[in-house]
Amino acid sequence: MILYALRCDCGHEFDEWFDNMADYDARKGAIACPSCGGTKVEKAIMAPSVGKARAAAAAPPPACNPAGCSNAGCPMAQFM
16 A cells, blocks of 8 residues: 555645555546545655654663662562
8 A cells, every 4th residue: 555645736635545556547537636526636745754763672670689789779678
């Protein structure tokens, strides 16, 4: 599936899904603008949809060693 931004002769812009690039060509002239019903529709200039880079997952906290842990809030502190 591919999403195209389209524009009619009146300047209305809308999006429409197509099975592939050839599907747009096959349906050209049969695509109606949802605002005015015009069938003179062309592809509008589109910017590619690029997702933001994901931040690297935070490293898990180091394993606690009850014998050497000085954190009083540590759940392992009760075993010291």
